[in-house]
Amino acid sequence: MSRLLLEVTKLQPQDIVVLHDLDITVVTPDTVTAADISEIEISYGWSTEIGKKILADPTSKLRWVQTMSAGVDYMPLAELADRQVMLTNASGLKSVPIAQSVISYILHFARGLNVYQTQTHWQEFTDQYTISELPTVIFGTGNIGRQIAHYLKALGGRVYGVNTSGHPVDGFDDVVAIDNLGALPDDIAVVVDVLPGTDTTVNFFNAERFATLGDLYLFINVGRGTTVNQADLITSLQAGTIRQAALDVTLPEPLPDDSPLWQQPNLLLTQHTTWAENSSAGRAGNLFPLFMKNLPSYLANQPLSVNVVDLTRGY
Incomplete structure (x- = not known):
């Protein structure tokens, strides 16, 4: 059965092809349905609005959130911990x-x-x-x-x-x-x-x-x-x-x-722009390769090893 990934942070067409080949279906905040909410396993980026719905669903299958930022102070860390959801950040990316x-x-x-x-x-x-x-x-x-x-x-x-x-x-x-x-x-x-x-x-x-x-x-x-x-x-x-x-x-x-x-x-x-670089436009322009370092472990039901956040400490 295909796994469901919520694309909050923009993926490139070639990234979606890679995920499709791994039997991962991608939905976006614009295409996600009410029925999808409980089926989403991975959130690539985080939407506060959709995230609240996912965490409020007792049948949610959410297991992993990949943030586009190094800092995770805006994330519902306690709720993620309660639901045993793994969180990885973008530390080192910029x-x-x-x-x-x-x-x-x-x-x-x-x-x-x-x-x-x-x-x-x-x-x-x-x-x-x-x-x-x-x-x-x-x-x-x-x-x-x-x-x-x-x-x-x-x-x-x-x-x-x-x-x-x-x-x-x-x-x-x-x-x-x-x-x-x-x-x-x-x-x-x-x-x-x-x-x-x-x-x-x-x-x-x-x-x-x-x-x-x-x-x-x-x-x-x-x-x-x-x-x-x-x-x-x-x-x-x-x-x-x-x-x-x-x-x-x-x-x-x-x-x-x-x-x-x-x-x-x-x-x-400066206006929170020290991350900017011309060759990789956007805050998460080169996030997918980092995400892919953990994806094989996730699909094999093994612990993630790259940029895993301690939900108690917040980093």
Whole structure:
């Protein structure tokens, strides 16, 4: 009997052919019927509207959800756990463009481009830095954090990581536990936030945390907007204890036109677009090959092994 897959995230025609050859029938949010709801086994992407219907059906056959994003804070994790539904994310899919964006943020400020882009007459600005002069700590040592560290090391940087346990990770000069930030060097200049959005990371970067980290040259967030207390960040930017900041994620999104974040001259805002790359248009342009790494295991009733989310921890 054919298995049913709900195509929320766009599949290419050749992808559908591959699935068809594996006896998987594809339905879309536009073609799904009431009778299909209980029969859907795999959700490729997630529709809140249809997902609620699936999870409300006691006879639902849903067993696996593949998200188009690395973060899964928007997913009904508790319900999925109750129903023993497996969840895989897109971690690592956009590590390269995101990491390159982070490097561009650092160089934008370090090489004085933020000053020169607004000048309309000749005025030398030489308060510039090289990567080796800006010791950096990355909060989050997963795929994205490791890629950022790789680029920084290639440019001569000194790079530290922060994760839950402080376990060593290749590519970092040292890694400390998230509850042992006092073990970080005193000369940290740049903080990169790649934390996931969980209950434990809400407002993690607040006035108290900024005070612990000391004066910073640059604060960057490419993780989740929920991890930063934006009012405290603005206070630090205005006081000069954080000299500059770059945010790709905010709370809320889209950011309203009247948000005070837009008014901070030492803050660079991008609109959750660090994932973008021309050769693979869209947030999930190259998701299917990642999905296919797990599909054979699923069809063989074996555990999934790639990008499996711990539904309790949320990442």
